[in-house]
Amino acid sequence: MTDIPEYDDLKLRIEPGDGKSYRVTAFGPSESIATGSFTKPLSDLELDNFVLRVGLPRRLVRTDRSPKMEDEAKPFGKRLFESLMADEVGLLYRSARQVADSSNRGLRVTLYLTNVPELMEIPWEYLYDPRDAFFLSQWTYTPLVRSLDLPSALPPGELTLPITILGIASAPEGFAGLDV
Secondary structure, X not given: OOOOOOEXXXXXXXXXXXXXXXXXXXXXXXXXXXXXXXXXXXXXXXXXXXXXXXXXXXXXXXXXXXXXXXXXXXXXXXXXXXXXXXXXXXXXXXXXXHHHHHOOOEEEEEEEOOOOHHHHHOOHHHOEEOOOOEEHHHOOOOOXXXXXXXXXXXXXXXXXXXXXXXXXXXXXXXXXXXXX
């Protein structure tokens, strides 16, 4: 069993930009900031076809040695990675990875897509780092997280004891019952 490392954080906020490009602001673990742009590496039709051919990452687990990964997922992931991690943002990513690696830590990459819901359909889990030859989401040291920028969580409501709880168990016909 592999131990889960401690993580540094690289936060990538993607926001609307000019035309078909988006603004990317990267916040590194050492309070460094980089800016760049992102352009979808595939048209909507090409993206739909990719998802139909390869599948969404959560639909089916594939190894990185399957023909679909070699022929389609890696090239797509590489194009996606190179479009997102271009210029200053890429330099900050490499720098943060190097610092994390040197202290035996991971680098958690968080994508903030609140203001660009159209980008939530992109299978970001296929981000493929061509220099180190791995999918970010498949390596323990580079988990990929999607997040929404929410102003703040609501404070918990006050509870009055005793608490009444309603529990419901599903019991569809033709299936074994649940041990509730």
